[in-house]
Amino acid sequence: MAVEVCYKVVRDGVERMTFTSKKEADAYDKMLDIAEALETMLGEVDVPLSEQQNEALALEMAKRKDQFIAALKGGKPTPPNNKAKVTDIKKVS
Amino acid sequence: MAVEVCYKVVRDGVERMTFTSKKEADAYDKMLDIAEALETMLGEVDVPLSEQQNEALALEMAKRKDQFIAALKGGKPTPPNNKAKVTDIKKVS
Numbered sequence: 001m002a003v004e005v006c007y008k009v010v011r012d013g014v015e016r017m018t019f020t021s022k023k024e025a026d027a028y029d030k031m032l033d034i035a036e037a038l039e040t041m042l043g044e045v046d047v048p049l050s051e052q053q054n055e056a057l058a059l060e061m062a063k064r065k066d067q068f069i070a071a072l073k074g075g076k077p078t079p080p081n082n083k084a085k086v087t088d089i090k091k092v093s
Numbered sequence: 094m095a096v097e098v099c100y101k102v103v104r105d106g107v108e109r110m111t112f113t114s115k116k117e118a119d120a121y122d123k124m125l126d127i128a129e130a131l132e133t134m135l136g137e138v139d140v141p142l143s144e145q146q147n148e149a150l151a152l153e154m155a156k157r158k159d160q161f162i163a164a165l166k167g168g169k170p171t172p173p174n175n176k177a178k179v180t181d182i183k184k185v186s
Binding site (some may be wrong): 072 | 161
């Protein structure tokens, strides 16, 4: 019999993702924070977006934050790093 | 009779904006560069946006680049500075 530790990222009571390392869980949790902040900002700009577009776009930008920061700073957009793509979030309802 | 210098920002042969200071013209030109880079990136993310949404969103983000950079870095979004809002671009065709 073995006991394994796992780290669950929970948002508003909903389990969003489970990780085997705390570091990954923390990074994912931070990404969701960034996505939430972006969602608010995207809701404030003068461009009509559906709620779904807003949410999906905020998440995609959060996943590629380094590229978007580089582009916003006027640098050449860096190619997406080919680290394993964060799997999509399955909404556990 | 007076001769005044003015600085025109031209994109693809289209005059986009005219300024009385080179500094402002350069800043505006750089913002259009950033908007173009963002347009490309927004076109690559997995979120269906119309061409119009893509273009308008890229421009709005470029106008508020400091706020978006702060949010992407996980900082608290800074309130929009209340410097004079960059007037909308009148597409001179």
